[in-house]
Amino acid sequence: MKHIQDRLAYAYHDGEWWRLNLWNPALDGRIPQREHEPSGRHVANFAHLTTDWLREAVKWWLSVQLLTEQYVWSSVKSRMDTMKRFQSYIDQAGCAGPQLVSSPEQLRIWVRGFVDHLNSHSTLSGANKGGRLAKNSRRSTLVTVEAFYRWMYDNRAEAGSVLGDPRWGRLDSAYSVLFRLEDKPRATNQMPEDMALEDEVISQIAAGSGLLAAPKDEGGLDDRQAFHALMLLIRTGRRMNEVLMMDFDPLLPLATTGLQEGEDGAGFVARLKYQQTKITGGGPPTIPVDLEIVDIIRVQQEWAREFVTSQGAPEGTEPPYLFVQTRQNRLGLRPYASATLHHRLGNLTKMLAITDSVGRPVAVSKTHTFRHTRATDLINAGVPIHVVMRYLGHLSPTMTMHYAKTLSTTAEREFLRYKKITVDGRTVGIEPSDLFDVLHLDQRADRVLPNGWCMLPPRQVCAKGNACLTCDKFVTDASHREELQHQLTQTEALIASRQTQFTARHGEPMGEDNIWLAGRLTETRALTKVLVALDQIGVHDDGQLRAVRGAGTTDRPDPTDIEREESAS
Known part of the structure; x- marks a missing residue:
């Protein structure tokens, strides 16, 4: 009945789509989405913002950001979480409408109170539940609130007529920069030590991954799709959604022709097209793949064909996605849900109980570790940084180097390989190992x-x-x-x-x-x-x-x- 009520609400709503408090792209086709929008976060509920002027302004702001492609649908939830923290402070401290305070002299005091509120805020869920909000979360909250107010200040004249609230027109330039530099915690992008998995750990995961496909009466999880997806995650270093949302036939001819087995590029037989769901402008979303990956894709294609046929589709029907959802998906139009794969890999983690060389438990469900591992392996194999950038779909060397960890032993080995010879052919007078220490090549793999x-x-x-x-x-x-x-x-x-x-x-x-x-x-x-x-x-x-x-x-x-x-x- 609730589902029917939602459908009727959207069908009978004749106003602008963004004025509804509940945004559901599955029921309202007017909500902007990318062609391949990652699954999850289907609904945005603005009823959590109980202050009327804030709720209506946030809906207008986010709708314009979606329409102009400044934001994507999957990022709306994070913005909503941020504004809920802002609402929490308004409930606690009170405010004087969109201007927050009744006199300009009080604005800095009110804003500083919000910063202190965030610093003492406790997380409500996750591994750090009950603990202090992380630095990056506090910083993103301040940045988002400031971006919202800057946009409202820039559009204050139009806001009065669109929202029916002339108070927005009273904003001055102080609202375009609400927070000072010292208010915002410095962003921390330090990669944890366990993000790049050891070779032995990868081998153990690969050896035990068969439990995903094994029947339940044999102690397995009976999910061949999860098994195939994990194999692709390990071998390609793609993000989870990039694998789960691949087209049914993602293989393209290899761009470089004429390569024979044993030559440069040996083993690469095709290009794999993936769905780039996070970064735009990073080049064509394709990577070269070998025969082993092609075989995995062919087996998964056969499984998907058999599945949609078993659901009543004509023989030979191909679903739009390589990995398909198995429940409430009779036509095979929806991709395999990332939440389902995460749950399967969580169960596999418990079954395998793998630890690394220092005894730390390895969570197979943290699929981003496979991406970090792949980047690290490429860097340590001597692949040029711009090639690694292209493979990972990154836009800058800094982004790539955040993913990759250059081992000090690798850096020393690679440097000492050229050892001794200067540009004009003379032998270097300093010992190579001493020169290595001077240059600190273990800190960066590129040439800064x-x-x-x-x-x-x-x-x-x-x-x-x-x-x-x-x-x-x-x-x-x-x-x-x-x-x-x-x-x-x-x-x-x-x-x-x-x-x-x-x-x-x-x-x-x-x-x-x-x-x-x-x-x-x-x-x-x-x-x-x-x-x-x-x-x-x-x-x-x-x-x-x-x-x-x-x-x-x-x-x-x-x-x-x-x-x-x-x-x-």
Whole structure:
């Protein structure tokens, strides 16, 4: 009856979809969703926000963010959790409407009280239940509340008519930056020591994974889909939703042709297309796979065909997803639920009782450890960082290095392999092991520069000297923009100063054929290209951090020349 009531509520509601207190995409097709939205978090219940002006404003804000694709449906729940904490403080401290306080002088005191409230807030669920809210949770709460108020301030004129509450029009610029820097805890992205699994642990998980498919009368869990999914998680390092939401036939021809068994790329026979459900703009969501992975997919395809046929579908019917939900899914249109797989792997964890080399229990249900492990294995095998970025679908080297842990023994072995020889062929005078200690290569696997990174493969030696800006291996992102701009300003000032001195001495300025001036002009042109590339990415990708590679190379057109040509036309 409740299900019927919900259907009738949506069918008879003739207003805007976002004005309902209960958002359910399964019943309301007007709610924006991606083509392959991860399962779970199907309903957003705004009745938890009991303050009328806050509830209606949050619904409007989130609806616009969904419509403009600033947020995705799966992120609405986290924003709701944040605003519920804000509602909790309003219930405790009271407020004077959208402006929170009756006079501007009281705003900082009220805001500081909210920060103190968060610092003493206890978690209501999870492993840390009853404990203090984690730093990242407190920071994300403050960031989200501030983003909400900044957006309401920017749209305060429209808010009065849309929400029917003219009080929003009284917001001033103080509400666009509610919290000071010291109010927000520093984000902690330290990877736990047990996130990258040891080889022996992976072997034990793989050996015991057959219990997932074994019949229940033999002590198993009788779920072949969970067994196949775990095999793909271990071997590919994909996220859980990327595996469970794959198309029924996710295999594509290998991009590189002509490779024979035993050559570079040996064993890779196809590309695997996965559903990128988290990051946009990270390149085509495909990775090369070997015959073993292809065999797993073929077996799962056969199982899925048999399942939908057993539910009454015509012989040979193929469901849209490779992994299908087995309950209330007669047509096979819904994918296997991540919550179900998590539950299965939790049971497998108890059955196997695996521990690592220091005695820590290993949770098979923490599937992200397989992703960290895969990234770590690739880095420690000497795969160039930009290739690992592409494989994991990341947007920057920093994101990739957060996933991968370079073993100190691996870093030392790889460095000492090149040992001894300098760029001009002379033997290094310092002992290789001493040089290793000086460079601290165990801390980073890539080549860190003051204004970016060098993506030259480890076994190659750079012969360009300090000409990084014009090299196609030079990578940078917006976090280095200030340093690049400073470098450009200093170089231009140096050119002007030298031109003044040269003119005073020789009676005429240096020509562009002057070897010193030509070098400096090459630097300024390269810096300009890099800065323009960063600015263009900032505009087209909504300001999100993106890595730019080789923007200053000399064979690329000068952005300033392009701008002059466009303005002339």
